[in-house]
Amino acid sequence: MEFLLSLVPWVVIFAVFWFLFIRPQKKKQQEHQEMLSKLDIGDQVVTIGGIKGLITAIDEEDLKLEIAPEVEIEISRRAIGRMNSENTGSIEN
Numbered sequence: 095m096e097f098l099l100s101l102v103p104w105v106v107i108f109a110v111f112w113f114l115f116i117r118p119q120k121k122k123q124q125e126h127q128e129m130l131s132k133l134d135i136g137d138q139v140v141t142i143g144g145i146k147g148l149i150t151a152i153d154e155e156d157l158k159l160e161i162a163p164e165v166e167i168e169i170s171r172r173a174i175g176r177m178n179s180e181n182t183g184s185i186e187n
Contacts, residue, residue: 130171133157138178141169146178 137149147159158166
């Protein structure tokens with residue numbers, strides 16, 4: 095019985111860590127993966143390195159970003175950090 099009572103604080107600590115750290119991180123990771131799977135040509139995105147661009151072509155794992163008029167780079171799909179909601183359809187500022 096004493097052994098079970100000594101486990102209760104550890105279980106409570108694990109539960110707190112689960113709800114404060116592990117669960118939200120998994121949810122955020124799942125949302126990011128869903129966003130990556132929904133990328134389409136013409137979407138404005140920002141890479142994890144901060145490069146803003148317009149998707150011009152999509153392959154299974156790679157895509158091409160137009161970062162300036164007539165300037166394209168090829169990057170990994172996993173390098174996309176977020177969708178850019180500021181401007182849509184054009185990279186001209």
